[in-house]
Ligand code: NAD
């Protein structure tokens with residue numbers, strides 16, 4: 650009799666999803682990876698294709714999906730501003746229709762369901778660092794709204810399915826995460842700065858570089874995902890997951906230049922609309938409920954990420 654846990658990962662060919670698939674396979678689960686390759690790549694999971702416990706399905710989660718699973722990790726959604734603003738209507742659809750379909754699937758199969766929410770639900774925060782109890786300051790009609798409001802609506806759906814249909818839900822709010830398999834051209838700050846530094850091109854800081862972010866290395870984050878899925882049933886979240894060590898974009902640029910030994914110069918470009926000025930997670934709840942804290946420091950994680958990106962430089 651097959652008693653392996655069957656786990657569905659939507660967005661499994663993406664940056665975070667592919668690392669999660671690796672971890673679940675290592676843990677002995679049967680993994681069904683669902684992705685439409687909008688921003689994900691087969692390359693990210695090609696090393697798993699021969700594994701008998703791994704199955705890959707090309708599918709768009711805005712359409713219904715009927716499969717039998719024990720756990721669902723719902724990650725499908727483009728994450729970088731450049732990608733999610735490419736087709737904003739589709740971004741809202743992935744977040745809302747994708748969530749409804751996966752929640753419907755969880756309801757029918759009684760699967761536990763995890764949602765990859767985001768620090769973007771806090772918008773441009775007036776509270777710093779951001780605890781889960783802060784309700785955010787989000788522009789409903791701006792160019793980031795398809796993502797921010799889409800993720801907020803997905804959280805609403807998760808909690809309504811929890812209250813109305815007694816689903817076992819696990820919602821985490823992910824703060825900026827980086828590492829190998831990030832898309833080299835996705836326009837996010839870590840990939841941009843590393844690619845620019847390796848190619849000897851100018852490093853493009855948007856604004857004056859004093860805006861802050863806190864960056865979590867992917868391995869730390871995936872550990873939090875697993876702890877969250879395995880947490881007691883009264884732990885629904887939302888729980889912030891991220892690294893609370895905060896850096897300005899200028900500090901990040903300088904660190905990348907130093908670690909790559911690059912001769913790149915820093916240039917300044919306008920700050921995009923609605924770009925949050927600071928962001929840092931309050932992770933007290935993650936420590937208390939999951940016993941989780943990130944352990945990988947920025948320099949260590951950047952070094953691994955720089956190694957990965959070298960293959961894209963000719
Ligand atoms: P990613 O773009 O690398 O991965 C997203 C994956 O979803 C891709 O493989 C893409 O092809 C797939 N996808 C998109 N639309 C789909 C659809 N309609 N049907 C099926 N698959 C679809 O991004 P990521 O960084 O791995 O992010 C994964 C999740 O984590 C996203 O939900 C994102 O919002 C969330 N998140 C990420 C970060 C971060 O810093 N990386 C921060 C906050 C939240």
Ligand code: UDP
Nearest residue numbers: 712713714715716749750751753754756757
């Ligand atoms: N759904 C799905 N797979 C399933 C069950 C449901 O994709 O195994 C989708 C289906 O398209 C449905 C949605 O999930 O519209 C929400 O399901 P729910 O049972 O909550 O609502 P209803 O079927 O009543 O619309």
Ligand code: UDP
Nearest residue numbers: 730836837838839841853854855860898924
């Ligand atoms: N950013 C930058 N240069 C770049 C790309 C991004 O200065 O080449 C800035 C961006 O304006 C933002 C921060 O870096 O203030 C983080 O941007 P990213 O797109 O990585 O993530 P998010 O804004 O979603 O946190």
